[in-house]
Amino acid sequence: MMNREPEQYTEGEVLAPPTERYTILGWLHKNLFSTWYYSLLTLVTLYIVYAILKPTLIWAFQQAEWQVVVVNLRLFMVGQYPADQIFRIWLALHLLAFTAGLAWAIWLPKARRLGAFLLLIPLALAALPFISTTSKINWVIFAVAALLGWALGIWQPRRMRRPLLILLLAYFPILIFLISGVEPILKLVKTNLWGGLLLTMLLAVVGITVSFPLGILLALGRQSKLPIVKLFSVLYIEIIRGVPLVTVLFMAQLMLPLFLPPQIKIDNVLRAMAGIILFAAAYMAENVRGGLQAIPKGQHEAAWALGLNGFQTMVFIILPQALRNVIPVIVGQFIALFKDTSLVAIVGLLDLLGIASTVLAQPEFIGHQREVYLFIAMIYWVFSYAMSYASRRLEVALGVGER
Amino acid sequence: MTKRVFYLLGVLVVLGMLLAACGSTGQSNQPQAVKTVVVTVQAPAKGGESPSGFGETLKTVKDRGYLICGVNAQLPGFGYVDDQGNYKGFDVDFCHAVAAAIFGDPSKVEFRPLTAKERFTALQTGEIDVLIRNTTWTLTRDTELGANFAPTTFYDGQGIMVRKDSGITKLEDLEGAKICVATGTTTELNLADQMAAHNIDYTPVVFETADQVFGAYEEGRCDAVTTDKSGLVSRRVTLKNPDDHVILDITLSKEPLGPVVRQGDDQWFDIIKWVVFATFTGEEMGINSKNVDQIKASTNNPNVKKFLGLEGEMGQKLGLSDDWAYNIIKMVGNYAEIYDRNLGPGTPFNLPRGLNASWKDGGLLYAPPIR
Numbered sequence: 001m002m003n004r005e006p007e008q009y010t011e012g013e014v015l016a017p018p019t020e021r022y023t024i025l026g027w028l029h030k031n032l033f034s035t036w037y038y039s040l041l042t043l044v045t046l047y048i049v050y051a052i053l054k055p056t057l058i059w060a061f062q063q064a065e066w067q068v069v070v071v072n073l074r075l076f077m078v079g080q081y082p083a084d085q086i087f088r089i090w091l092a093l094h095l096l097a098f099t100a101g102l103a104w105a106i107w108l109p110k111a112r113r114l115g116a117f118l119l120l121i122p123l124a125l126a127a128l129p130f131i132s133t134t135s136k137i138n139w140v141i142f143a144v145a146a147l148l149g150w151a152l153g154i155w156q157p158r159r160m161r162r163p164l165l166i167l168l169l170a171y172f173p174i175l176i177f178l179i180s181g182v183e184p185i186l187k188l189v190k191t192n193l194w195g196g197l198l199l200t201m202l203l204a205v206v207g208i209t210v211s212f213p214l215g216i217l218l219a220l221g222r223q224s225k226l227p228i229v230k231l232f233s234v235l236y237i238e239i240i241r242g243v244p245l246v247t248v249l250f251m252a253q254l255m256l257p258l259f260l261p262p263q264i265k266i267d268n269v270l271r272a273m274a275g276i277i278l279f280a281a282a283y284m285a286e287n288v289r290g291g292l293q294a295i296p297k298g299q300h301e302a303a304w305a306l307g308l309n310g311f312q313t314m315v316f317i318i319l320p321q322a323l324r325n326v327i328p329v330i331v332g333q334f335i336a337l338f339k340d341t342s343l344v345a346i347v348g349l350l351d352l353l354g355i356a357s358t359v360l361a362q363p364e365f366i367g368h369q370r371e372v373y374l375f376i377a378m379i380y381w382v383f384s385y386a387m388s389y390a391s392r393r394l395e396v397a398l399g400v401g402e403r
Numbered sequence: 404m405t406k407r408v409f410y411l412l413g414v415l416v417v418l419g420m421l422l423a424a425c426g427s428t429g430q431s432n433q434p435q436a437v438k439t440v441v442v443t444v445q446a447p448a449k450g451g452e453s454p455s456g457f458g459e460t461l462k463t464v465k466d467r468g469y470l471i472c473g474v475n476a477q478l479p480g481f482g483y484v485d486d487q488g489n490y491k492g493f494d495v496d497f498c499h500a501v502a503a504a505i506f507g508d509p510s511k512v513e514f515r516p517l518t519a520k521e522r523f524t525a526l527q528t529g530e531i532d533v534l535i536r537n538t539t540w541t542l543t544r545d546t547e548l549g550a551n552f553a554p555t556t557f558y559d560g561q562g563i564m565v566r567k568d569s570g571i572t573k574l575e576d577l578e579g580a581k582i583c584v585a586t587g588t589t590t591e592l593n594l595a596d597q598m599a600a601h602n603i604d605y606t607p608v609v610f611e612t613a614d615q616v617f618g619a620y621e622e623g624r625c626d627a628v629t630t631d632k633s634g635l636v637s638r639r640v641t642l643k644n645p646d647d648h649v650i651l652d653i654t655l656s657k658e659p660l661g662p663v664v665r666q667g668d669d670q671w672f673d674i675i676k677w678v679v680f681a682t683f684t685g686e687e688m689g690i691n692s693k694n695v696d697q698i699k700a701s702t703n704n705p706n707v708k709k710f711l712g713l714e715g716e717m718g719q720k721l722g723l724s725d726d727w728a729y730n731i732i733k734m735v736g737n738y739a740e741i742y743d744r745n746l747g748p749g750t751p752f753n754l755p756r757g758l759n760a761s762w763k764d765g766g767l768l769y770a771p772p773i774r
Contacts, residue, residue, distance in 0.1 A: 071486045080488035192513060193488075254521050257528040265530065268515075348518040350476060350484070358476045358516070361483035362491075363751045367641030 059370075068365040069375045070130045075359060076376070079195015079350050085187060089198065090138045092178045097122070097146035099167045105153025106164055108397045115150065118390070119143055172209050191269035195350040197379060199269070203341040203351065207276040208284075208334045214277070215284025216319070222289060233285070240282035246343050248275045253347040272344045280337055287329045291322035327398065331391035335384050342380075352376050460664075460671035461505070461722050464532055469511040472498035473531035476516035479637035480746050480754075481537055481557075490514045493745040494535045496735055497556055497662060497679065501533060503734040504678050504727040523548050526665055533675055534663040537633070544663075553662040553675040554683075556738075558758035558767055560654035561593050562632035564639060567649045569626060574601055574653050581606045583616045583625040590630055593656040613638070631658055636752045645751075652757065674721050681728040683770035684710055685737030686761050692736045695729060710773050717773055728773070738768060 022030065033039040069076070078089060104115050125131070126139035153160050179202065181188045194202065221233030240248070252275035253268060260266070266274075295318050303313040345354035356372045359365060365372075464470050474494055475482040482492040490498075499509035515531050526534045527549055537559070538544070540552040563582070565571045571580070574597070584591050586609035598605055608625045610616045617638050620628040628635070632650060639645050662675050685691065688707055690698055699711045709715040711732075712725035719725060735741065738761070746754045760766025 075484060075486060075488060080484065083488075190513075192515065250520075254524050257524060257530060260528075262529055268530075346518070348476075348516050348521055350516060354476070354516070355484070358484045359486075361477045361479045361637075362485060363479060363483075363640075366479050366637060366751065 060374075064371050064374075065368060066371055066375075068359065068362075068368045068371050072355075072359045072362075072365075073131065075355055076196050076352065076379075078198040079355055080193045081189060081195070081198060082187075082193065085181075085189055088178045088181070088186065088189075090141075092175050093138075094142055094145040095171065095174065097142045098149040099164070099171055101146035101149025101151075102153045102160060102164050102167070103149075105150045106157055106161060108394075109154065109157070111393065111397050114390075114393050114397075119146060121386070122146070172205075175205075191267050194269060196355045197352050199344075199349065199351045200338070200341050203273060203276055203344065204334060204338040206273050207280045207337050207341070208330070210277045211280035211284045212330075214281035216288050216323075218281060218285035219288035219292060220314070222285065223292065237282045237285050240279055241286070245276070245279050245340055246346060248279050249343055249347050251275070268347070269349060272347065272349055276337070276341065276344075280333070283333055284330070287326050287333060288322065290329070291324075291326035292318065294325055295321055324398065328391055328395050331387065331394070335387050335391075338384060338387070339380060352379065457668060458670045458722065460532055460668045461674065464505060468506075469513050470498065470502045470505065470533070471513045471515055471531045472501070473515045473517045473522055473525050473534040473536055474498065475536045476514075478537060478633075479640075480633065480750065480752050482516075491745075493557065493741060494537060496741045496745065497535050497682075498533070500682060500731045500735045500741075501662075501675060501678050503730040504674065504681070504723055507724065507726070507730045507734075509730075509734045523550065526550060526663060529665070532664075532671075535661075537660045538663050540659045540661060549666045550663045551666050551672050553664065553672070554679045554770075555659035555661040555767075556679055557633070557660045559631050559633050559658035559660050560758070561590055561629060561656040561658070562635050563627050563629045563651045563653055563655070564620075564635045564648055565627045565651060567647050571627065572651065574598075574651075575603065577605055577627060578603050579605065580627055581608050581625040583608045583610065583620045583628040585610060585613055585616050585630065589656070594629055597655045617642070629655065632754070632757075636746070636754045640751045650754075652755075654758070670722055674723065677721060677773075678727075678731060680770040680773070681710075681731050682736075682738040682741060683761065683768045684728070684773055685732045686739045686768070687763060687770060690732055690737060691740055692733055695732045699729065706772070706774065715774065 032042040074083070074086075078086060081089065104111070108115070122139045122143040126136045126143075128136075153164070178186070179189070179194070179198075180191070218233045218237060221229045222237065224230045224233070249272060252271040256266070256271055299317055299321070300313060303317040308316065341351060342353040344351050345357065348354070350358060353376060356376050360369060360372055472495075474490065474492075476484060476490070478492070478494075480492060481494045482490065485491045495514065498512045498514065502512045503509040505511075515525065517525055517531075517534070517536055522534055522536055522538065523544075525531050534550075535556075537557070538552075539559075540555060544550055545552055563574075563577070571577060577598075582594065582605055584594055584607055591607065591609065594607065608619060610619060613630065613634070616628060616630070619625060621642055630638075632654070635650050639648050639650065642648055662679065664672050664675050685695075688710065690707070690710075695711070698707065699713065702708060702711070702713075705714070709717055711729045712718055712727065716725055718727040721727065736744070742756065742759065743749060746752050756764070756766060758767045760768065762769040
């Protein structure tokens with residue numbers, strides 16, 4: 001007995017620290033009413049919340065005329081994208097769901113609860129009362145596609161690794177191909193018809209995707225020992241980071257066409273995209289640089305000791321670790337960019353915010369500012385929150401910060 | 404040594420990417436191009452750099468197969484997108500009229516929503532063929548911005564709105580009144596000028612934004628509120644009881660709004676001018692989209708015959724087909740129809756014609772003869 005005890009400890013039967021258990025009243029007492037001034041504070045706060053919530057809820061459920069949102073739902077989602085071509089957007093979404101499901105199964109096979117939670121979102125959307133039957137069916141297909149991808153990944157985790165990488169790399173070109181179309185295979189949908197949430201999303205996705213490689217190059221350039229490359233990178237990063245995004249957008253929209261020869265015409269959505277990409281690249285570069293600097297020098301030395309040259313060291317040893325470290329930061333930047341894209345409304349694009357203003361000019365809905373702006377604020381919030389929640393869980397699953 | 408090679412490689416990759424971006428889409432490195440150009444090249448002369456020679460614009464538009472029309476997408480009554488994703492509004496209908504005259508098909512228009520700031524740049528650089536975006540005709544714009552103004556389609560002007568039960572009907576009734584106005588605008592100055600000219604005492608109640616101005620008016624903090632009439636009209640609809648308020652038949656400042664084209668292509672300018680005149684003429688002659696076919700079949704009036712393309716080859720003189728005006732009236736309507744559809748009694752605005760009536764009814768719309 002006596003000499004067994006230490007053995008038990010080494011086998012890991014350490015008791016967990018005791019968890020606190022309270023009754024409801026006990027919890028209330030500890031957290032809200034522990035002293036008289038806490039009680040006062042609680043009551044005052046409760047009253048303020050009540051005072052704000054009551055009129056808001058009364059307005060939202062009794063006075064607000066949500067008809068403006070229901071009637072214009074398509075406009076809010078995809079802008080003027082032709083109704084008979086919307087299946088292409090759905091196709092892109094289904095493919096995304098499939099890819100995400102596959103990636104989930106292969107990289108995060110343990111995070112089933114979160115996966116199930118995410119799967120509930122499209123099903124919940126399908127259950128919304130005011131959307132069309134086509135949309136409902138498509139949301140169900142979306143969920144099925146995600147489940148299919150996940151099942152495939154669970155069934156053949158090793159074999160599906162390469163297809164997944166190909167899918168991930170090919171998704172962006174496929175997305176652009178589907179949305180914009182190439183004659184004669186798919187009808188061309190010009191960028192002036194892109195709008196609403198579709199345009200907002202595309203601006204953010206294109207902005208992050210294209211600025212990612214640019215940002216890596218700039219970050220490497222900034223650490224370079226070649227003076228011209230270094231100077232260019234530093235100048236670029238610091239100049240762009242020193243100007244507000246709206247300035248860059250104005251520059252792209254107003255000045256650019258004046259300087260280009262008249263034969264070259266770039267439409268205004270592409271100009272806005274270019275502005276956003278160049279802007280995001282500077283911030284991306286700084287994020288990546290943070291990741292690079294966090295890699296201990298020993299990694300370089302170990303790589304050299306193995307006989308890798310500079311290029312190999314960077315590509316196989318340093319960058320993978322550095323990028324893994326900055327995933328949460330990049331997701332954060334994506335969320336910020338997603339909201340920043342609303343600035344394009346100022347330069348005349350009909351993104352989610354721009355569409356809101358034009359909906360408010362419809363004669364039958366004049367004066368519905370509160371409904372419309374609350375609705376788009378909800379959309380921005382739902383997407384931003386979903387992304388930040390997913391990224392926090394992703395960090396846990398990837399073990400970032402637990403090295 | 405290997406490090407050097409690596410960094411050199413890095414530079415090459417950067418350059419390669421920039422070149423690739425330039426070659427394939429031409430988008431991602433453009434602002435960099437700007438940076439260099441800003442230093443070395445002065446901006447090209449105003450207005451002159453795009454298709455602008457005589458007949459160039461019409462040729463460009465016809466080759467392209469559709470018209471590009473710069474509009475306001477956020478102005479009630481004048482330009483907005485309906486729930487089906489189609490542009491609607493008073494200005495938008497004039498874009499359709501131009502397309503009907505050129506192509507015989509009013510749908511051959513691409514709309515480019517523009518902000519007030521970018522509208523003239525878009526016109527100068529040839530991004531749009533014509534700007535129909537509630538733009539006031541002023542001397543400065545006509546000369547320095549390289550723009551040409553087609554006939555005014557909407558005579559806007561600063562107006563005054565009061566409560567119906569106040570009994571105010573003319574400027575003199577505002578003696579001693581409190582008037583809500585946005586500060587720092589020409590509106591405020593115009594009001595002061597006009598009141599001084601008529602020797603009327605009043606108290607201006609100034610606010611920063613239009614929302615505050617109308618909020619204060621609705622709360623009863625002033626007897627009257629002033630801004631552009633088209634603005635008053637759209638704001639009145641948002642008040643709790645729009646019918647309790649009336650827009651006075653007073654104009655404090657002149658805001659003639661109409662289509663704008665680039666200087667340098669007189670043929671294109673002529674086309675836009677006469678498209679507008681054709682809508683006026685249709686109303687003057689009593690020809691609208693419903694009776695145009697019947698009149699075309701039965702008329703003996705030589706002026707009407709010339710207008711509808713039965714004789715005189717008027718369209719060819721403009722570089723268009725002879726049924727250009729017929730197409731406008733048939734497919735879009737005459738001025739009265741366009742006005743009534745977007746601003747008239749059937750709409751929430753119910754804006755009286757006022758200055759925008761035909762000269763026959765005491766308004767300012769007067770088209771030179773088509774002959």
